[in-house]
Amino acid sequence: MSTIVDTNFNFPNQKSVYKGKVREVYNINDEQLVMVATDRLSAFDVVMPKGIPYKGQILNQIATKMMKETEDLVPNWLVATPDPNVAVGHLCEPFKVEMVIRGYMSGHAAREYKLGKRMLCGVAMPEGMKENDKFPNPIITPATKAEMGDHDEDISREDILKRGIVSQDDYIVLEDYTRKLFQRGTEIAADRGLILVDTKYEFGKTKDGKIVLIDEIHTPDSSRYFYADGYQERQNKGEAQKQLSKEFVRQWLIANDFQGLEGQTVPVMSDDYIETVSERYIELYENITGDTFIKADVSDIQSRIETNVLAYLKLFNSVD
Template identity: 90%
Template structure:
């Protein structure tokens, strides 16, 4: 399977390189970032040993399309996409918080609710809710990267300001942008027969002090979607919702005895299973964007990316 797992490009004026769970990020002259979306798959903060064909292309193209569909309301870092797997944008200083916004009580919020908690990140959750019920208003539940390890940690608005992680003036803008993006994302999803359940946004500050949206947006890796058709009927019957996210990978891992805990062994991903995950991601792309997915040429994916990026940087 021709996938891109590792990258070791050396572009002109390259200052540094950063390897994330899924992306490889190259700093060009302290002015631009070249972000390569690899085919790595991560779940429970663990990167799977095999790449998923076309996953990087899918995430990059969804994020690009969603940034184009929201740039009239929130400025973003993106300058160009010279390759199906690559985004190039303005170098920013990232804020150390992720702006998580939830329209429905699902995932982490539902798990906390089941434990009897009625306040999440300083925000009250109403009594008498069922899992996957809609909140009266979307709630913002920020997360911050832990000092140790990769796990995100819940944090309240009050603690963010008290600890000086973000200034009050900047945080007001982050909240405003988050609500505007979620509203637009909800409208886009509704047009595709979907419900945008929850998502996260990341922001950075440019050298001239502007706050812009960075990283991915409204992808199946950063967001949870439900199918709108039959949503209410499933809620009324107490059934699980039909989901559109990478939750299906987590469920497969759980059913094979893996949740990223110490002493657990990653299950073997057969080529047939890897192929099925790839097909599922293509289905996600088409459902979320309303477009037919066009597979890029992956016969020599490293050379293709390098050639396209070099041509752009010239």
């Protein structure tokens, strides 16, 4: 199946392009950003060799829907979605921290807990917890880019302020927005029979100094979901939770001796396995949004995206 794993557009008034792990961001005249969600799959901070059909469309459409469902609480960068794989928004200066918030002791927190650690990013985790237990209150465990390389590293609130990564006034806003978004996300998930386990939010500042939500929100790449039905029974029995996240990919990689560590080789994903990953992402989309997923035309994704973005920019410039 056709996928989009790399782009090389040259839009009118394009100043630069930034290529992240799964998104490519085009700066248009230092005013707007055109963010293309590719079909690349990243796990353990490593991009997998093959793309996942429809993944970019799924992530982009979940993120834009969730931004519209939270814009009454927290302002965001989004202006338009001219293509299923594209979001256009205000140019922002990103904060150099990811605001990770956890309602349950899962994923990275659980792995640290099993190693005997009871502090994560300067936040205490109670004794006597089991994997996937609910925290008494959600905890914020920020991450930042390592000084060497592209890996995320845990960081405490105190270190963020001490190192001047974010000012105290701004950080108070980031924490407030993070808790508000997580509460709304929890409510949205509950309405769809899901539990929002943990997630991350990224923020930036617009030219006029306004702090806004950027990037993605409540997608299966940035968030972990459990099915609410049967959650407590599975916990009581010590069984694994039924998840809606890309954790299933991480577990497959771990089972195939890969965790992104030095000297490890990415295992080969067969076409059949890639197809199952694509199907899981579609399942995630439909459960998270409550909408039926409509597959976009993927016969020539590059041309489709370029045509739609050019039409938007032409309209934007004529209005402007």
